[in-house]
Amino acid sequence: MENQNKKNRVLKGVVVSDKMQKTAVVEVSRLIKHPKYKKYHKVSKRFKAQNDDNKYKTGERVLIQETRPISKDKRWIVIAKQ
Numbered sequence: 001m002e003n004q005n006k007k008n009r010v011l012k013g014v015v016v017s018d019k020m021q022k023t024a025v026v027e028v029s030r031l032i033k034h035p036k037y038k039k040y041h042k043v044s045k046r047f048k049a050q051n052d053d054n055k056y057k058t059g060e061r062v063l064i065q066e067t068r069p070i071s072k073d074k075r076w077i078v079i080a081k082q
Contacts, residue, residue, distance in 0.1 A: 009066045012082060015056050016046065024051035024078055026064050049076035056081065 013028035029044040048071075049064045056062055061082040069075050 010079070011047070011064050011076075013047070013062060013064060015051075015058050015060050015062055015078075018051065018054060018056065018058050020048075022050060022052055022054065023074060024049050024056050024062075026062060026076070026078070028064075047076045048074045049078045050074060051078050 011026075011028045013026040015024045016027045017025040025046050026049050027044050027046050029042055031040045032043050033040050047064060049062075050067075050070055056078055062078050063080045063082055064076045065079045066075060067077045070077075
């Protein structure tokens with residue numbers, strides 16, 4: 001069951017770059033609680049996602065879904081605009 005959830009993960013993020021052909025770089029931010037000080041801080045990670053027809057542009061909020069490896073760095077696909 002856990003393995004299936006990882007396979008079909010969906011994340012929300014912002015497109016930070018659309019300069020590559022058929023690829024968008026999506027930045028996903030989340031809040032992490034520090035174990036000792038109990039304060040929250042923002043952690044962000046960038047994912048390369050398949051962007052057919054260069055449909056999604058910089059600054060748009062999108063949903064990305066994990067998929068099979070498409071290239072060396074691309075394992076995500078943009079599924080919808082949020």
